Amino acid sequence: MTTVLDAIALGDYDIAGTRTALLNTMIDGLSAARASHLLKVDHYLHFRCELSDPGLLPIVERHIDNPNLRLVSVMDHTPGQRQWQNLTLYREFRRKKNARVWSEDEFALYIDERRQHQLQHVPPARRMFRRLCQERLICLASHDDTTPRDVEQSHENGITISEFPTTIEAARRARELGMSIVMGAPNVVLGGSHSGNVSATDLADEGLVDVLTSDYVPGSLLQAAFALTARGFELAPAIALITKRPAELLGFTDRGRIAPGLHADLLRVRLIDGVPVVRNIWVGGKQYL
Secondary structure: OOEEEEEEEEOOOOOOOHHHHHHHHHHHHHHHHHHOOOOOOEEEEEEEEEOOOOOHHHHHHHHOOOOOEEEEEEEOOOOOOHHHOOHHHHHHHHHHHHOOOOOHHHHHHHHHHHHHHHHHHHHHHHHHHHHHHHHHOOEEEEEOOOOHHHHHHHHHOOOOEEEOOOOHHHHHHHHHOOOEEEEEHHHHHHOOOOOOOOOHHHHHHOOOOOEEEOOOOOOHHHHHHHHHHHOOOOHHHHHHOOOHHHHHHOOOOOOOOOOOOOOOOEEEEEEEOOEEEEEEEEEOOEEOO
16 A cells, blocks of 8 residues: 555557657656655556557667566557447547547548557567566566457466456456456446446455556545445455555565564554545654654
């Protein structure tokens, strides 16, 4: 709870997007803040890499040896598969997010271009990430596996973490293959996926969640753990989903548990009308609140 993996996107849905333009500024900004002792908790990096971007590989090569990198997630947002199997939903999403309106011919041309990018760039990118992460002992995760075959492909590429499987079938296959399953805490708090994917609580009920991540709402971590206890989960295993188990998954041996000799990162929490409220915070044994 007091160790942050800042998720930074490498690569874009489209070439020359804003993510790539801001990348160096974000990484340099975190490094400067750390060097100036401005950060109260420990910050590491989580690279979320868009495999279908033709410009991805040079970007990765520039940043893969950052000493603070602890996790790489590989994503393929090519429309027509995985999260975006439904092209109508994809088209509406892009319209709302980017105010992008296509004619039928323009949309067909765009989809064809994206699929050509996938065929050309995704397979070599998958091979590259397997090699780079294995050489550097960096954890490698898939993203938005939708079918059992998606999971099998990830597993064949040396991936050990299934991040946000979108269907219960994908999550079950990940469990059969011994992969760790990561779901978003906001999904638990909302009682379902905001994008229509499988409910994290349904997966938790089947024992198909190993780790909860904050995704787009950092405060949801604590809320999700207590939301699971309200559903009948025992408190200690629910809290472990946001503390002990992610620490173990990412190779942090000095934190994630309350034990002699560890980092002494602690929260004191009070439930107020069923909502967890942080009352005190200790990081490395030093109290900040």
